[in-house]
Amino acid sequence: MNAPNKSGWKPAMQVSEDGLHNGPSTTTGNRALMLEEPLIFEIGHSQTTGVDLPEIDDGAPTRLAGLERSEPIGLVGLTEPETVRHYTRLSRQNYGIDLGFFPLGSCTMKHNPRLNEKMARLPGFADIHPLAPQQSVQGALQVIHELGDWLCKLTGMPSVAMSPKAGAHGELCGILAIRAAHTARGDARKVVLVPESAHGTNPATAAFAGYEVEDIPATAEGRVDVAKLKERLGPDVAGVMITNPNTCGLFEKDFREIADAVHDAGGYVYCDGANFNAIVGRVRPGDLGVDAMHINLHKTFSTPHGGGGPGSGPVVFSEALAPYAPLPFVKKSDAGEYHLVEEEDGDECGPTFGRMTAFHGQMGMFTRALTYMLSHGADGLKQVAEDAVLNANYVLRGLEDILHAPFADSGPCMHEALFGDKDFGGGLSTLDLAKALIDEGFHPMTVYFPLVVHGAMLVEPTETESKASLDQFITAFRSVTERALAGDESMKQAPYYAPRRRLDETAAARKPKLAWSEPE
Numbered sequence: 001m002n003a004p005n006k007s008g009w010k011p012a013m014q015v016s017e018d019g020l021h022n023g024p025s026t027t028t029g030n031r032a033l034m035l036e037e038p039l040i041f042e043i044g045h046s047q048t049t050g051v052d053l054p055e056i057d058d059g060a061p062t063r064l065a066g067l068e069r070s071e072p073i074g075l076v077g078l079t080e081p082e083t084v085r086h087y088t089r090l091s092r093q094n095y096g097i098d099l100g101f102f103p104l105g106s107c108t109m110k111h112n113p114r115l116n117e118k119m120a121r122l123p124g125f126a127d128i129h130p131l132a133p134q135q136s137v138q139g140a141l142q143v144i145h146e147l148g149d150w151l152c153k154l155t156g157m158p159s160v161a162m163s164p165k166a167g168a169h170g171e172l173c174g175i176l177a178i179r180a181a182h183t184a185r186g187d188a189r190k191v192v193l194v195p196e197s198a199h200g201t202n203p204a205t206a207a208f209a210g211y212e213v214e215d216i217p218a219t220a221e222g223r224v225d226v227a228k229l230k231e232r233l234g235p236d237v238a239g240v241m242i243t244n245p246n247t248c249g250l251f252e253k254d255f256r257e258i259a260d261a262v263h264d265a266g267g268y269v270y271c272d273g274a275n276f277n278a279i280v281g282r283v284r285p286g287d288l289g290v291d292a293m294h295i296n297l298h299k300t301f302s303t304p305h306g307g308g309g310p311g312s313g314p315v316v317f318s319e320a321l322a323p324y325a326p327l328p329f330v331k332k333s334d335a336g337e338y339h340l341v342e343e344e345d346g347d348e349c350g351p352t353f354g355r356m357t358a359f360h361g362q363m364g365m366f367t368r369a370l371t372y373m374l375s376h377g378a379d380g381l382k383q384v385a386e387d388a389v390l391n392a393n394y395v396l397r398g399l400e401d402i403l404h405a406p407f408a409d410s411g412p413c414m415h416e417a418l419f420g421d422k423d424f425g426g427g428l429s430t431l432d433l434a435k436a437l438i439d440e441g442f443h444p445m446t447v448y449f450p451l452v453v454h455g456a457m458l459v460e461p462t463e464t465e466s467k468a469s470l471d472q473f474i475t476a477f478r479s480v481t482e483r484a485l486a487g488d489e490s491m492k493q494a495p496y497y498a499p500r501r502r503l504d505e506t507a508a509a510r511k512p513k514l515a516w517s518e519p520e
């Protein structure tokens, strides 16, 4: 793209070979409401500032004891409107759940209710400090405690750690508890088993924690091969990590049998509960023999995916692992007061493995998630799961006649519908279809994941989409599928109408430019 530079603006809209963008070029680079935006370093100058401060008297004493900055910090100075416009323009080049349907499979991109935002902005939650005296933040501690209570009840588990900051962080927390439990018995097991149908973060977590990771294959119907898993169990296996519902959008029906076998072999069962949205209020993982499971508040409980402060991935624990849970945690006294249990409260905490973070910093997420639970109630949450599953099946049945749906015959799916790129013509692939969907105004679904399906396309509608929005998506998806089956070459250049066309994804991953430098 023709990025404007300090010497002046260049028209950014290129005339593409296909002629679609063929039109008079503009002097600003902008095109109606499609606004070009240079980097902040290209519009501002480090010599200017957006605020008026009194001149510094060089000789005057300061209270900084000689530690004052001796050189400029090198950040650009912009006025307030320039700053607001810069970030607003950037935000308009992006796609968000407030803009349209966001079908990313496994990500549960559901609407973020405005009521949650209102609650999270209450000063008693928004303006507190992690080191504030605990007596002065009793309400906030109560929110953390009550949210934890809801999570324990919904999962049928006795204990919860609220400090992990994301799903993958929660996985690490669970695995560290499993390791601490083995270590406490003097049993240094080395292997964690991860089925093919598990999320990619599962093997990454186990490896990060120092375990050897071994794959367990999936059956032809997309579930864990129980016989293969049982065969591999033994005294070197610390545990298993199973995503349920799994990344093929299917419920692992044999979970209880798997859990019993793992326990008999002396291991622990980690369940990746990021897909809890499909079963909340219907299934309690504690009844299935789970020892540890993370929950993504930004998925099931409607908090924003990023942008709203630190994220949150609480972990629930079984009786066996509860003593090893991390610090700090909130405890309610008999007198109804709340306090944080820390290292020094020896008799109140078990042989904890340590801590994941210094503080519970995710007050905004806790407040939003509890608001969501209280506004739905237990029956409402059950309906969330039912409607999410209904919507996914509506998408599956609306596309299976023209798009390869490898597990459609295994029965209804859970929260997401999985397709493959079989029979695409003209060398077209899943990537081309995904890019063509952008031109139809949709964020693409998850692509090339899970790995068990060739050219996988994973669509998760969530319960918050109306039948009308699903029908519109299915119509658009059918149209691009028909073009892909017919080998429509023009799809190889899609998207045509996005602010940016095809990016070099390999260079973006392998040679990222993370720092700006002055153009030569």
Ligand SMILES: *Cc1c(COP(=O)(O)O)cnc(C)c1O
Residues within 6 Å of the ligand: 106, 107, 166, 167, 168, 169, 199, 201, 243, 272, 274, 275, 296, 311, 313
């Ligand atoms: C999203 C997701 C994760 C990771 O959660 P983050 O909050 O992104 O770290 C793990 N497992 C599954 C199945 C997921 O969908």
